[in-house]
Amino acid sequence: MVKKCLRCNADNDDNAIFCSSCGTRLSGARPGILGPRPVGADLASRASIGFVMTIIGGFLIVLGSLALSYISTFIWGFATPPWFATMPSWAPVLIGIGLGMFVIMSSVLIYMPGYEALGGILGIVFSILSIMVLGGLIFGTILGLLGGLMAVLKK
Ligand SMILES: [Zn+2]
Structure with a gap:
């Protein structure tokens, strides 16, 4: 039957x-x-691609910031990028870790029902800001940006 x-x-x-x-x-x-309908089924249709991309982007930005003095020395011969020249070398590292954490927090918002678009927009903003600390060799910035866009589109 x-x-x-x-x-x-x-x-x-x-x-x-x-x-x-x-x-x-x-x-x-x-x-x-x-x-009611199992939560897992709803989460699967939620902005899950955006969540994954944004959280990886956030971690890359944090990692890139931790390695910022090595990367800067390799590119410019100084421990900080030129636009941070007036700051002590730990300052851009802290700024970068902070921005990466904000991107990770945005990904958590993306995962929460009803907050996909807000998390996506915040993820995009903080990912763009992370360019100043080279955004995890720019891979973190790109992932965060795309992940944020996917979240806004609820993918
Ligand atoms: Zn059916």
């Missing part, structure tokens, strides 16, 4: 509670047996 989904018309097993095709609760399923 099969149970037809009212929404997409797919055939489902008679014992099925949710449609195997579209996830809609099937009529005749005993309510309360699993409560």
Whole structure:
């Protein structure tokens, strides 16, 4: 015996509670047996790609900041990029770690139901700001930017 989904018309097993095709609760399923639709199914359709890209971008920005004096010395021969020349060498490192942490916090917002767009916009802003600390060799900046865009588009 099969149970037809009212929404997409797919055939489902008679014992099925949710449609195997579209996830809609099937009529005749005993309510309360699993409560409302499982949270995991919703999270899967949430801005999960944006979340992953943004959190990796944030960690790359933190790592790049920790290595900033090595990277700067390699490129410019000084422990800080030229635009930080008036600051002590630890200052841009701290700024970079802070920006990376903000990008990571933005990714947490992206993961939270209803906050995808806000997290995405914050992720984009902090990723752009991280260019000043070379944004994890720019890979962190690019990932954070794309992840933020994906979140705004709810991908
Ligand atoms: Zn269905």
